[in-house]
Amino acid sequence: MLVGASRLHHFNFKAGYLLTFTEQRRHDRVAVDIYVYWGWTEDCRQRDRIINLGVGGCFLRTDQGARPGRPVFIKFWLPDERTVSGEVRYHLERWGVGVEFTGLSRAEAAHLAALVEHYRDTVPQ
Numbered sequence: 001m002l003v004g005a006s007r008l009h010h011f012n013f014k015a016g017y018l019l020t021f022t023e024q025r026r027h028d029r030v031a032v033d034i035y036v037y038w039g040w041t042e043d044c045r046q047r048d049r050i051i052n053l054g055v056g057g058c059f060l061r062t063d064q065g066a067r068p069g070r071p072v073f074i075k076f077w078l079p080d081e082r083t084v085s086g087e088v089r090y091h092l093e094r095w096g097v098g099v100e101f102t103g104l105s106r107a108e109a110a111h112l113a114a115l116v117e118h119y120r121d122t123v124p125q
Contacts, residue, residue: 028054028116029052029053029054029057029058029059029116030052030053030054030116030119030120031051031052031119032050032051032052032053032119033049033050033051034049034050034053035047035048035049036048036049036050036060036074036075036076037074037075038060038062038072038073038074038075039072039073040066040070040071040072040073041073042073042083044073044074044075044083046062046064048060048061048062048064048096049061049062050074051096053112053115053116053119054112054116055101055104055109055112055113055116056100056101057086057089057098057099057100057101058074058086058098058099058101059096059097059098059099060072060074060096060097060098060099061095061096062096062097063094064097065091065093065097066088066091066097067088067091068087068088068089068090068091069087069088070087070088071085071086071087072085072086072087072088072097072099073085073086074086074099076111076112076115078107078108078111078112078115079111082108082111084101084104084108084112085101085102085103086099086100086101086102087099087100087102
């Protein structure tokens with residue numbers, strides 16, 4: 001995918017509603033099912049699932065809502081436990097939040113890229 005290219009996404013909800021939005025991403029994402037500890041502070045006291053992941057961000061499936069720009073912290077094993085910081089880019093009510101990672105070190109970005117490739121190679125997309 002080209003840097004800054006737009007994608008049009010459609011989500012069909014069980015109630016029959018259709019949500020459409022345009023989103024810009026710099027990195028592709030893969031479908032995952034990873035339980036993580038996360039939070040609005042580095043304490044990361046919440047536990048929910050990441051359902052898609054890319055080097056630049058993820059979608060966190062949670063009932064917690066937030067406005068775009070709110071800081072968020074997520075604990076990953078990369079290969080040891082790391083708390084990655086990010087910010088909320090969008091919120092889908094009753095679905096979760098899209099998170100863009102911020103301030104990744106080169107090592108963290110490389111470990112995330114390896115994790116994304118692992119899921120791309122092992123999980124049907």
